[in-house]
């Protein structure tokens with residue numbers, strides 16, 4: 215079983231003061247899970263400096279797929295590396311929806327990150343309409359296999375997958391632990407097909423979508439849920455701490 219990963223996704227929220235408070239408090243915790251904070255680009259330097267003597271992983275929420283060039287407003291992998299970024303969310307449903315990111319583009323980003331030894335956190339998940347017509351496995355399988363297309367086994371080992379049903383993000387509606395675990399088992403099966411059973415067992419599959427201190431323990435106790443990608447609750451210190459503590463193995 216992979217070491218549990220609890221990743222906070224601040225989205226376009228937060229500021230330096232909150233980050234400094236959060237890092238100071240999280241650094242004092244004695245936890246066995248890997249904690250990662252995915253903050254806006256503008257907070258990466260503050261995160262890098264304040265988390266220096268801690269085990270907190272430095273995460274970005276996005277990256278551009280090209281090495282450099284005339285892409286106003288975008289940030290490259292090498293620029294992320296300057297802040298010691300080790301993790302990067304790719305293919306979040308908000309990027310798919312509001313920025314028209316498709317599987318082909320997401321797969322380019324995944325490859326670019328792996329070339330620079332940054333762990334991609336590949337987000338996949340179906341919308342409510344897709345679940346209602348029973349297409350959730352088809353959608354998830356497609357996003358997974360397209361996102362991780364043509365990647366060598368050694369690189370796949372460095373990927374993290376986050377299953378985030380779109381209908382559970384920011385809505386307060388979580389998938390039930392059994393519903394989530396069932397999809398995680400399906401994803402694990404697809405990863406076996408892409409690699410082999412040993413590598414598939416090493417790849418952390420996180421659940422995301424309204425994870426809170428109050429529901430994390432039950433979720434994280436499930437056999438194939440290896441951690442959480444946490445949005446709203448990662449901006450609330452006490453809630454985030456309690457999620458981290460729920461993930462002890």
Ligand code: PGA
Nearest residue numbers: 383384423424444445446
């Ligand atoms: P939420 O967001 O925890 O606020 O639902 C999760 C995410 O979008 O990663």
